[in-house]
Amino acid sequence: MDDGLAVRTRALRKTYRTPRGTRVAVAGLDLSVPAGGVHGFLGPNGSGKTTSIRMLLGLVRPDSGTMHLYGEPVPERLPHVMRRIGAIVESPKFFPAFSGRKNLSLLAEAIGAPRTRVGEVLELTALHDRGDDRFASYSLGMKQRLAVAATLLKSPDLLIFDEPTNGLDPAGIREIRQTMRDLGREGRTVLVSSHILAEVEQVADTVSIVGQGRLLAEGRVADLIGAQAAGVRATVPDPALAAAVLEAQGLSARADGAHLLVDGVQDASEVTRLLGGHDIWVSELTRTGQDLESVFLELTAEKGLEATGAVR
Amino acid sequence: MNRLVRVELRRMVARRATWVVLGLCAVLACLVVYGSHQSTRYLTPANRAQAAQGFDQSHADWVAHHDEWTKDCLKNAPPEAKADPSACAMPEPTLENFLGGSSLRQVVRESVSGTTGAVMFLAFLLGATFVAAEFSSGTMSTWLTFEPRRLRVFLSKVQAPVVGGVAVAAVMALICGVGVWWVARGLGLTAEASTAEQAAVVWTWVRLLAVGAFAGALGAAVGFVVRNTAACLGIAVAYGVVAELIVAGFLGPARRWLISTNLRAVVDHGTAYLTDRCTPDPQQQGILSCTSVEHHVSLGSGAAYLVVVCLAVVAISAWSYQRRDVG
Numbered sequence: 001m002d003d004g005l006a007v008r009t010r011a012l013r014k015t016y017r018t019p020r021g022t023r024v025a026v027a028g029l030d031l032s033v034p035a036g037g038v039h040g041f042l043g044p045n046g047s048g049k050t051t052s053i054r055m056l057l058g059l060v061r062p063d064s065g066t067m068h069l070y071g072e073p074v075p076e077r078l079p080h081v082m083r084r085i086g087a088i089v090e091s092p093k094f095f096p097a098f099s100g101r102k103n104l105s106l107l108a109e110a111i112g113a114p115r116t117r118v119g120e121v122l123e124l125t126a127l128h129d130r131g132d133d134r135f136a137s138y139s140l141g142m143k144q145r146l147a148v149a150a151t152l153l154k155s156p157d158l159l160i161f162d163e164p165t166n167g168l169d170p171a172g173i174r175e176i177r178q179t180m181r182d183l184g185r186e187g188r189t190v191l192v193s194s195h196i197l198a199e200v201e202q203v204a205d206t207v208s209i210v211g212q213g214r215l216l217a218e219g220r221v222a223d224l225i226g227a228q229a230a231g232v233r234a235t236v237p238d239p240a241l242a243a244a245v246l247e248a249q250g251l252s253a254r255a256d257g258a259h260l261l262v263d264g265v266q267d268a269s270e271v272t273r274l275l276g277g278h279d280i281w282v283s284e285l286t287r288t289g290q291d292l293e294s295v296f297l298e299l300t301a302e303k304g305l306e307a308t309g310a311v312r
Numbered sequence: 313m314n315r316l317v318r319v320e321l322r323r324m325v326a327r328r329a330t331w332v333v334l335g336l337c338a339v340l341a342c343l344v345v346y347g348s349h350q351s352t353r354y355l356t357p358a359n360r361a362q363a364a365q366g367f368d369q370s371h372a373d374w375v376a377h378h379d380e381w382t383k384d385c386l387k388n389a390p391p392e393a394k395a396d397p398s399a400c401a402m403p404e405p406t407l408e409n410f411l412g413g414s415s416l417r418q419v420v421r422e423s424v425s426g427t428t429g430a431v432m433f434l435a436f437l438l439g440a441t442f443v444a445a446e447f448s449s450g451t452m453s454t455w456l457t458f459e460p461r462r463l464r465v466f467l468s469k470v471q472a473p474v475v476g477g478v479a480v481a482a483v484m485a486l487i488c489g490v491g492v493w494w495v496a497r498g499l500g501l502t503a504e505a506s507t508a509e510q511a512a513v514v515w516t517w518v519r520l521l522a523v524g525a526f527a528g529a530l531g532a533a534v535g536f537v538v539r540n541t542a543a544c545l546g547i548a549v550a551y552g553v554v555a556e557l558i559v560a561g562f563l564g565p566a567r568r569w570l571i572s573t574n575l576r577a578v579v580d581h582g583t584a585y586l587t588d589r590c591t592p593d594p595q596q597q598g599i600l601s602c603t604s605v606e607h608h609v610s611l612g613s614g615a616a617y618l619v620v621v622c623l624a625v626v627a628i629s630a631w632s633y634q635r636r637d638v639g
Contacts, residue, residue: 058460059453060637078460087457093450097328109319110458150454 003071006158006189007033007056012065013213014051025051027213028065033191033206035070035157038184040204040221041193042296048213049193050090053162057087069158083111086151087160091167092143096136100127100146103135104153113153121149125179141172148179158189165199177203197296209296216299224295231263232271235284245278246271261288313464320472324442330476333438337483340430344484345491348423352499363410370405378402420513421580423492427484428523428579429572433548435480435524439473439531440544447539453638466633470532470626477528478521485517512581519579522615526622533622533629564588568609571621577614584608 012029015022026048033039043049054060056067058075067074072081094103104118122128125145130138138146144164151159161180165173180203184190194200200207201221208218217224236242239255246253251274252263262271272282324330385400446452446469459465496502502510534544551571560567564587567573576583590602 054453054637057453057457059456059639061635075460082457082460085457089453089457091450093454095323095445095451096449098326102326106319106323107454107458109322110316110455112315154458 006035008068010066013063030215035189037205038190038203040200040207042200043210047210084157086156088147089162092147094135099132101131121152125149140167161192211300231288232268233286233288234260234282242280316468317471320468324472324476329441333434337480341484341487344423344426348492349495367410419496431481432527435477435527436531438476439528440535441541442473443532443535444541466630473528473532474525477524481521481524485520489517533626536629536633574614574617577609581611
């Protein structure tokens, strides 16, 4: 099956037994990640992102459903396709007492990559100076870079980053975002899972939004944001009166301090025309663009789901 | 597969824990040699001559009177004891009864019995920590994103501790072997030993290597199941207390199935253990009359038992690793 998708899951389900009963981590997830570019996998903490990634990588067994990586069914054909996949699941995990170089050389030997590749990927991730230091002495940013270096040992077509900016300082966040963008531009597929909306919005071309283990929406980021009704913010002498006027005309408006907020307006001039007709003059008018955060919140509200966990 | 084993061996060599365990092993081996030296100091030629004289006299007495002693014993023994020919057996005295470890083989046997437990524990620890550290650091999941075939990963990670266990035993065997040989040589025991006796001593140390391999595999297999070094050690200690001390103490015949009994059988080329056979005393009501019965365990049956135990634990561990999620 070659449907142009790097990742495809259908009705994927995973439950965990806990002392208090059964907890559904993934509840029939249908995920489609197109090959090439950066794909955001967005959802609050506990929405099943990491579990889904772990199932794709064969670390966790699904209860039911199907998964395909580049058309190959997994986990059955995982050994054949794994060479095309690089993954960092949650925090980077290496042998703490070994140097970065030693960790990479063990992994390189395991997959039969030439030893020179270790030096190359350390160079690519700007770790060549610290390659001989113990992994335990690395900063979180360096650990992330080493994890990226490890994934590049295989020259993968699909890179999976699970919450890659967790715990990083602003410089580290910028660095990892740039890395993801660069990899996407090289023609690789980057699947980045995150609960940070701004992060996904900045780097992703396409996005899948999940909540409580289910897919809520998917598509191009621009399309998802554009699909939601936009609004305007106006500065008027009496926002409460202006809101009443617009409400009477069938628009959704409300006073917000010294400003007037109007939702669901496609054409901003309609606001100035209606208010002018009642001798209320607008001194400032700005369009309030939708962002992924509002899209996410609206989607969770529509589906009757609570956006549990921290979504920033 | 070979590549994976090579990688695991490289990791084994690079681990600090490996060198700590080997260092501990070397220290223990030196202590065993020192203990052997201290316990055989009295085996001077003069003492041995005196002991030989005592033995000659005792043996002559036994040759002359043992039939008579046996008859006297049976005459005075209770009726049920008369049915048991071993109850009044008069064993022939040996020189060793008079002078303890007076042969090369005995000196070696005593030092080996002091090292087998240490090799077993250290090789088990090496295997357990080798695998458990991967789970606790989370590197197992990283590893599986490079080699997802779990059975291959499992086998490679069990094979490396087998080699590590052999290395532990080799360090012990080398230091103890050379040290004890040196001690025995100082006492003139090596010159007295026949070629067959010397070969038997060498084979004893070789069998200790098999104990190292067994313990390394067992440690790694348990590490795969419990995924934590402390928990592995807890299981080892619990087994030692519950099985080796409590069960064996109360259930004598169960000793046949203890790991320690079978290890001794392998290392010592056969072993024996005693159980009590008790019957009510007809002359004193409510009193049990007990006699000790010796049971032998051969090298072959001990080795077969350990191989079965090892394969069973490894198979359960492999099954568990295949089925369980890796965090």
